[in-house]
């Protein structure tokens with residue numbers, strides 16, 4: 010299949026693009042390299058373009074004539090989205106609509122979207138199912154939810170089918186293809202704690218130790234990046250076979266606390282480091298855990314790296330090889 014992968018120079022996109030290329034698909038990555046890395050593209054075709062550039066997006070889609078699109082490109086820093094909501098709606102809603110319009114113009118009928126657990130906001134109950142209430146707490150989550158609604162309405166009015174994948178916390182590395190997580194700034198817990206273990210940061214911070222959780226720290230659902238990539242391949246297969254559009258959570262259904270992650274990094278790295286306990290940060294829900302039953306039942310998805318140890322070990326190995334990310 011000819012697949013355009015927006016954001017394919019980024020963390021999850023590069024792993025997914027590589028997996029799909031290896032299974033014989035023709036891949037074109039569209040990325041403005043604002044956060045991604047040319048090194049992560051590793052020889053796949055790359056169009057350097059912004060999704061906000063409507064004419065360029067139309068031209069690239071016109072020339073490549075994709076049969077499917079996987080749309081990862083987005084701004085995804087929650088705090089930045091609170092400071093500058095317009096930039097987030099412009100990129101994540103406006104830019105995504107440019108892609109969708111260009112695809113409809115070349116009769117591409119298969120669209121896979123990177124959505125997020127942030128669409129749910131503060132959960133009333135966990136695990137979160139796809140039918141849980143969606144009340145995003147920030148413009149990032151809102152922009153993703155709004156584009157899901159655009160997809161739903163477009164699918165009703167056209168032949169376009171979509172799958173929206175609501176990821177929980179992506180983590181780990183694809184060691185086989187030497188692809189890992191290299192965000193600037195890094196806001197995700199596992200690479201931040203690994204940076205401390207590598208001596209690049211002075212101490213690991215735990216924000217909030219008085220949450221109503223077993224050890225008082227926030228609980229999140231970590232999902233290995235290669236398991237996420239596999240879900241995209243399955244979503245593509247479903248739509249290519251004529252399956253219906255749908256929305257799916259992708260998580261491990263197994264929450265792990267911040268303290269557990271810190272301890273796991275210490276264990277896997279064999280290094281001790283200082284840990285500082287700090288007050289809660291505003292807007293951090295106590296527990297975010299997915300039910301992925303629907304993805305398992307309807308996509309046939311089976312995560313292979315569910316243990317926190319596996320996830321942390323792969324991340325640790327990659328960061329040890331690349332202490333300065335893709336620069337090293």
Ligand SMILES: NC(=O)c1ccc[n+]([C@@H]2O[C@H](COP(=O)([O-])OP(=O)(O)OC[C@H]3O[C@@H](n4cnc5c(N)ncnc54)[C@H](O)[C@@H]3O)[C@@H](O)[C@H]2O)c1
Pocket residue numbers: 015016017018019020021022039040041042043044045046058059060061080081082083084085100104123124125126175176177178179180192
């Ligand atoms: N990493 C996670 O835990 C997580 C969780 C939930 C959802 N998501 C979503 O998954 C997707 C991928 O996340 P990631 O962690 O791989 O992010 P990433 O920042 O590593 O990758 C995003 C890529 O998109 C590119 N990009 C950004 N804005 C662009 C624009 N306007 N035009 C063209 N390219 C642009 C960046 O250069 C980068 O290569 C995002 O949509 C994100 O919101 C990620």
